[in-house]
Amino acid sequence: MDAMSEAEAGLFRKMLGGGLFELMGSDGSFEFGLNLILLGIEQVIKEQE
Numbered sequence: 001m002d003a004m005s006e007a008e009a010g011l012f013r014k015m016l017g018g019g020l021f022e023l024m025g026s027d028g029s030f031e032f033g034l035n036l037i038l039l040g041i042e043q044v045i046k047e048q049e
Contacts, residue, residue, distance in 0.1 A: 008041055 012034075
C-alpha cells in the first residue's frame with residue numbers, strides 16, 4: 001500500500017474493511033479485480049489532469 005496514492009489506499013481499506021475480498025474467491029480473482037479497479041482509478045486520474 002506504500003506505492004498507492006491516498007485515493008487508492010482509501011479504496012483498498014474500504015474494500016478490505018467491508019469484507020469484499022472474502023467474497024471475491026481465489027487469489028487469481030482477487031488480483032484480477034484489484035488490477036481492474038486500479039486501472040480504472042488511473043484512467044480517472046488521467047482524465048482529470
